[in-house]
Amino acid sequence: MGVYSSARGTIQIALVNTVLPYNFIILGISYMTTETLPVLAILGGTGDLGTGLARRWAQVGYEVIIGSRTQEKAEAAVADLREVMAERGVAEISVRAMENLAAAEAADIVTLTVPFSHQSSTLDLVKEALHDKILIDVTVPLVPPKVARVQLPPQGSAGQIAQELLGEEVYVVSAFQNVAAAHLQEGRGLECDVLVTGNKKVARQAVITLIEAAGMRGFHAGMINNAAAAEALTSVLITINKQYGCHAGIKISGLDDID
Numbered sequence: 001m002g003v004y005s006s007a008r009g010t011i012q013i014a015l016v017n018t019v020l021p022y023n024f025i026i027l028g029i030s031y032m033t034t035e036t037l038p039v040l041a042i043l044g045g046t047g048d049l050g051t052g053l054a055r056r057w058a059q060v061g062y063e064v065i066i067g068s069r070t071q072e073k074a075e076a077a078v079a080d081l082r083e084v085m086a087e088r089g090v091a092e093i094s095v096r097a098m099e100n101l102a103a104a105e106a107a108d109i110v111t112l113t114v115p116f117s118h119q120s121s122t123l124d125l126v127k128e129a130l131h132d133k134i135l136i137d138v139t140v141p142l143v144p145p146k147v148a149r150v151q152l153p154p155q156g157s158a159g160q161i162a163q164e165l166l167g168e169e170v171y172v173v174s175a176f177q178n179v180a181a182a183h184l185q186e187g188r189g190l191e192c193d194v195l196v197t198g199n200k201k202v203a204r205q206a207v208i209t210l211i212e213a214a215g216m217r218g219f220h221a222g223m224i225n226n227a228a229a230a231e232a233l234t235s236v237l238i239t240i241n242k243q244y245g246c247h248a249g250i251k252i253s254g255l256d257d258i259d
């Protein structure tokens with residue numbers, strides 16, 4: 001475990017290797033020193049899932065940039081985030097509002113939280129700003145109105161669409177497809193595990209660190225092709241939600257032997 005200090009306290013973060021040197025770079029991904037946390041941008045961060053992630057990460061001390069198609073909408077989301085944090089007794093957060101491209105440029109790690117129908121156009125817009133960065137793709141390729149039916153795209157998954165569009169110089173990691181935005185937005189603990197797929201293990205690990213900071217467990221779930229499994233599972237969860245009136249998630253079992 002590595003310990004990161006920020007202005008808002010000390011955060012424990014699991015690293016791939018605890019003896020990594022100060023300011024190290026692996027596979028083109030630069031890592032933070034013990035003094036700083038990565039700056040996080042959330043594109044489409046004004047929406048349901050983006051709001052949930054922003055709350056979780058801002059609350060534990062990450063600098064968060066809310067991205068939007070318009071500066072005004074991003075600023076309104078920032079104002080809302082400050083209000084919610086104040087209600088929760090979090091006095092100081094580091095959060096900024098920007099249009100999506102500027103947000104992607106300013107961040108170390110970028111999360112895309114827009115509907116599937118706008119995934120490619122938004123990635124086209126920010127592609128150049130993502131070189132050598134991690135792009136967390138949360139997209140579920142739902143095809144309304146039949147969102148409770150698995151309808152994966154011809155490319156295999158939204159995660160593969162993102163990786164193909166961005167090229168190998170961007171480290172696409174797919175995650176969060178099975179977490180309900182409603183639960184993320186709440187201030188309580190979250191009993192939901194996250195499957196993490198992507199072609200670079202070190203990039204997946206960096207995202208698992210963010211998942212743990214947000215109060216959940218993240219699991220290495222293989223290459224980006226395996227994003228199809230988490231994306232398909234969302235339609236199963238939507239079916240369960242309709243049937244039982246809940247916001248269902250997933251939990252990995254059989255981990256008793258792990259320290």
Ligand SMILES: NC(=O)c1ccc[n+]([C@@H]2O[C@H](COP(=O)([O-])OP(=O)(O)OC[C@H]3O[C@@H](n4cnc5c(N)ncnc54)[C@H](OP(=O)(O)O)[C@@H]3O)[C@@H](O)[C@H]2O)c1
Pocket residue numbers: 044045046047048049050067068069070073074112113114115116118121122138139140141142176177178179180181182
């Ligand atoms: N909601 C959930 O519980 C949940 C759970 C797991 C995964 N996901 C995935 O997370 C992603 C976001 O879901 P959501 O429910 O948060 O979506 P949402 O609230 O409907 O939309 C998110 C944001 O997308 C942006 N957007 C809308 N139309 C756009 C367009 N034409 N071009 C570019 N951006 C556009 C908007 O931001 P601006 O208007 O500010 O630009 C909007 O606030 C989806 O891919 C979804 O499958 C959602």
